[in-house]
Amino acid sequence: MNPLHMKWRALIFLAVVFLNCRLSVAAADEPTLSKEQIKQFLLNAKVVSSHESSKGITHPPRLTLSDGTVTHDGSFQSIDEHKQMAQLGIGTEMNFVDSYKYNLAAYALAELLGVEDLLPVYVERKWKGTTGSLSWWLPVKMDEVERHKQKLTAPDADAWNSQMYRVRVFDQLVSDSDPNLTNVVIGENWKIWRVDFTRAFRQNKEVKAPKDLVRCDRQLLEKLKTLDASALTEKTKHYLTKDEVKAVMARRDHIVAQFQKMIAEKGENEVLY
Numbered sequence: 001m002n003p004l005h006m007k008w009r010a011l012i013f014l015a016v017v018f019l020n021c022r023l024s025v026a027a028a029d030e031p032t033l034s035k036e037q038i039k040q041f042l043l044n045a046k047v048v049s050s051h052e053s054s055k056g057i058t059h060p061p062r063l064t065l066s067d068g069t070v071t072h073d074g075s076f077q078s079i080d081e082h083k084q085m086a087q088l089g090i091g092t093e094m095n096f097v098d099s100y101k102y103n104l105a106a107y108a109l110a111e112l113l114g115v116e117d118l119l120p121v122y123v124e125r126k127w128k129g130t131t132g133s134l135s136w137w138l139p140v141k142m143d144e145v146e147r148h149k150q151k152l153t154a155p156d157a158d159a160w161n162s163q164m165y166r167v168r169v170f171d172q173l174v175s176d177s178d179p180n181l182t183n184v185v186i187g188e189n190w191k192i193w194r195v196d197f198t199r200a201f202r203q204n205k206e207v208k209a210p211k212d213l214v215r216c217d218r219q220l221l222e223k224l225k226t227l228d229a230s231a232l233t234e235k236t237k238h239y240l241t242k243d244e245v246k247a248v249m250a251r252r253d254h255i256v257a258q259f260q261k262m263i264a265e266k267g268e269n270e271v272l273y
Helices: 003-028 037-043 101-113 144-150 157-173 220-224 229-235 242-266
Strands: 048-054 061-067 073-075 080-088 089-099 122-127 128-136 183-184 191-193
Touching: 037 122, 037 128, 089 101, 101 122, 101 128, 101 157, 101 220, 101 229, 144 183, 157 191, 157 220, 157 242, 220 242, 229 242
Parallel strands: none
Antiparallel strands: 048 061, 061 073, 073 128, 080 089, 122 128, 183 191
């Protein structure tokens, strides 16, 4: 083997080693922690830097946290606005609330229903003397607005639809007055998350868009059926009023009734998956 060929082989080997190291570092940037470990990290890790996020109306701060071993970002929302009347793009809303507490209530509800993987982990934390919700920064590739602009479709339509059906059921349950496509974000392998619930938990007792209830995860429907008002009250006692809990339970009743009616008409396999 001539010296020039040996030199090229050595250079190629070094390039491959360097690339693998870079990929390993990139993978390490997204630590693999359990839900409880993420909660403890968000609650206790030191905030080492912050900057304003470009997303959302209020541009919530993006915090970088470190516990000495793991360094990761989080989104901090401290808005807690209450108005008798607010003029919004969708019209006038009475008894308007825009509150970080609803992020925490949404995550608590998702845990009760076993669908917390649809949301980032949220905890309540104080930063710079202000209390708010702090959520784990997600490895997002795009949101639904960007996906539509680029006219992209998931390679596995069934897996995508299964995720979206759960998102739609949850959306109808929490009754968000500001549902928009920027709050549905997409990560690797077309994993979907639903984020930002500060304008959810309105007091309407009927679902706003029953047409969105097309199919339902079997386990989610069973969890909905057994959702207990006292358990929900206890888990969200610092975040939801009694009337807001009653509204959630009333919407739950409508959702369950609609799916049971659809099952009777179409058959279980056409409705549940």
